[in-house]
Structure formats: C-alpha cells, structure tokens
Amino acid sequence: MVLVGVALMVLDHRLNELQTVRSVLATVAYPIQVAVDAPIRAGSRVLESFSSREDLVVENRILRRENSELRARQLRFEALQAENDRLRALLNTARQADEEVQVAQILAVDLDPFRQQIVLDKGQRDAVYAGQPVIDADGVVGQILSAQRSSATALLISDPGHALPVVSARTGLRGIVVGTGNPQRLHMRHVPPQEDIVEGDLLLTSGLGGRFPADYPVARVTSVERPPGEPFLAIEAEPLAALDRSREVLLLWMEDHERDAIPTPLPTEDETETGPAS
C-alpha cells in the first residue's frame, strides 16, 4: 500500500499520466464539494433577498452609471482596436489574438491552507483546459491546474509554485513574478540592482510564457530594496486582482487555442526562465 502510494506520488509529480485518475477521483469528490458549497451559497442568497429596496435602488443606479461609462469607453476601444489592426497590417506584424471570456463562480471550499488554489464551477464541459488563464476585473488571478467534467482547480499567482513572466508598464523591464503563499504579496525575481524600477510601478503580463496573453495587469510594486551583497533586487508587489476576496472570476480563451485542451505541464514547470532583462 505504501509502495502504491509512493508510486502514485512520483507519477503525479513527474508525469501527467495520472490526469485521468485524478479526474475520476475528482468526479467522485465533486458532490462533496457541491454539498459544502450549496448551503453557504444559499445563505448568501437569503441575505441578498433581505437587503432593503433602498439599497438595491442605489446599487442599481451606480451600476447603471458605471455601465454607460463602460459602454462609452467600449465604443472608443472598438475604434482603437480596428485602427490597431489596420496599423499592424500596414507593418506586416501578426494581428493580436482576440480573447473570449466567460464568468466562473468560485466554489466555497477550502483547500490545502499552504497552497493557493481555488475550485471553479466550470469544467471540461465548458471547454476549460489546463493552463488556461484566469483573471478578474482588476487583474490576473492565476491559471487552471486541472479541469474535471464540471469543475476545475486553479492555481493562484500567489502560490509559491507559480511564476509569471511580467513586464513593467513604465520602462518595459522584464522579470518574473513569483508567489509567496500570501495573497497580498508577490516577489519579483532576478532584477539586477542597476535596473530602473520604483515603488508604484505597474507590472503587466508580458505574454512571453505563451500561457497568458500580453498586457493584462498583474501587480503594483510596493517596495524595492537593495540588499547589500545580493546580485538581485528584492522587489515586493501587491496583486491587483482580489485573490482572496472575489466570488467570481473570468476565464480567458485565446483565439489560437481554438478551445481544445493543450497538454499540460506542471505549474512549477511554468518557471520558464525568460531571464532578467539585460
């Protein structure tokens, strides 16, 4: 039994042959997750139905205003997108891939408290694939770790095993953002001390890993230190996405994936070193 267990662990870690075993087991386990999630969701729904009419009217008004603002901005965005496409065509560069989004609910279940993972209510049925980017309204949340029939597990960018290639919006400096296990803190690694990076810099996805589309906001730099004797800066950043608060996230489909599952490397293998910017 112990041997079987050890073999399982090795296989699970080294190869991805166990994806099927895992999804079978996860399908068995899914009712448990739903059973845990259902009363909590029902509770919040009950609370919602008790909220006063006045509150709802106010909220409605705010949302309406926000919606019209966003739509106005969307108009400009579409014009800019068309212009961008035209200019890119002129320059003979590749057109930026279109993306498709879908909303997914986070199931109210706790996972390993020392890893940063969430369970979503969308799965293979909705064409979710392992490695798929997950975002929310403010920034990048993480990526799908494994997809089962009607649920999926996602790894947050704050997990210590997650690394994400980023680029500084102000200077174009490239680097890698690694999770710390704390949903409020990320580290940026391998930035030499002479580089220009200051507190408040916005970090965007660089798209270099091939996993995330470029130019989604990830984090804002909160502190830059130069530890004496170290070859790199110690940079801390705060994620823009509400990693530990949101109940809903958005799943992204990049057009060139054509909604089919790609073979999935382990999350740790995502640490494809893009290297420090020179």
Add this chain to the structure above:
Amino acid sequence: MSGGAGIPWPVPLSLLAALALAIVPMPEGLALLRPEWVALVLIYWAMAFPQRIGVFTAFVSGLLLDVLLGQLLGQNAVAMALVAYLTIQLHSRLRVYPVWQQMIVVIGLIALYKLVALWPQGLTGLPPGTPWYWAPVLSSALVWPLIFVLLRDVRKRWLLHLT
C-alpha cells in the same frame, strides 16, 4: 452489514461527513487550526472494528482527501494508511484507555500523519515553512473526545452486534 467482514454503513457516511468538514470554508485564522477530521474518524473506526476497517479504507479516503485538497495524489493516502495500521496494532490497548489518555495517543498518531504528509511536500520543493503546519495536531487532539463520544453513540445505537 450483517455477515463477514463488511463495512458497516455508518462508517462511509461518517467518513464522507469528515471529508466535507475538511473543505468547509473557515475564517482565515481558524483555517490553520482545522482538525484532521478524516484521520480522527478513521482512527475511531479502526479502533472499534479492526477486522473490518483497515489500511485499504484508509488509503481510499486519504486519496479522496488528496483530490479534495488539491494536493499531490497519494500524500494523504499513505499517511492515512499508516495511521490506520498503527491504530489497528494498538486497538486493544486504546479501547481500555480513558479518553484523556486516548487524546495523547491521538496527538502521536496525528503528528506522525502530518510528518509523513510533510515529506512529499518537502521533496516536491513546496514545504509549508511555518510551525503553524503542526497546529492541527493539537486541535485534533482537542476535538477527539467529541468524535469519540459521537461515534461511540452511533456504534452503540446501530452496531452493537458487530465486533
């Protein structure tokens, strides 16, 4: 549920409940203190029915726990199987202990469980890295009397005829 070495129905039921308890959302601070419900329930049943509940049941429930928690497959399964094995070895002694002495044994068993589960985490390069990892050892021991009384009542009510 009557003859042979079948598994009596309250066992899978209570294990399922324990699995659910293992993923119920808890407030930030308390989540680290979450007792190892599945291991506790398993310890009780292995102590009560050492002929029926064994390493295999433990392995399967550990595997389910792995999937639920999104951990490495087999990590909890191996630890759980080990705990069940030790409990079966100790069952005749455990049964006559008063509850507080059982709590001490539970501390030992859960500590071992956490230790075995820590090992693969260290090997895969993601050790938890805080002493809070061990907090469930104490909280598990503290809720043991509850589990014990609850499951003993279940056993006395429905399974008195079984050994």
